[in-house]
Amino acid sequence: MDIKTGDYSVEYDSANSTITCQGSFRLSGMEEYAPVVQLLDAVAEQNPPSITLNLRHLEFLNSSGINVLSKFMIKMRQKPEIQVILLGSKKIPWQGKSLKNLQRLMPSLLMEWE
Incomplete structure (x- = not known):
């Protein structure tokens, strides 16, 4: 359930329900984000107790x-x-x-900064 291209990767570690974007x-x-959306949706459908979204190595994210x-x-x-935890840098x-704006959309979102 991983996505790898020359510019970015999205990896899912099912052992600890962590999605890492780099x-x-x-x-x-x-349309170009469809594979990423499918991966996020597939993880959510598994209903794990928590989902960690690790963005600490995501250098750039456009408006889409x-x-x-x-x-x-x-x-x-x-x-x-499902507790969602976001790891940022x-x-x-x-x-x-x-x-920080994502926390306005989901007040229960836990954010951890490095």
């Missing part, structure tokens, strides 16, 4: 990618039995500004 998400439009994460958080809000400028 590289640069510079995809144009929701932020839209994907926002929609995922809204979807997860409807599954209160203060070393990557866009993360400090943009990821």
Whole structure:
């Protein structure tokens, strides 16, 4: 259930329900993000007790990618039995500004910064 390209990778570790995104998400439009959305949805459908979204090595995320994460958080809000944990990095400028907005969409979101 992993996605690997020259620019980015999305890997799912089922042992600890962690989705790790790395590289640069510079995809144009929701159609190109469809594999990422499918992976996120597939993990959510498994109903694990928690899902960790590790973005600490995601260098760039465009507006379409932020839209994907926002929609995922809204979807997860409807599954209160699943705790969502977001791992971010203060070393990557866009993360400090943009990821906090996800907490507005899902107040129960736990955020951990490195």
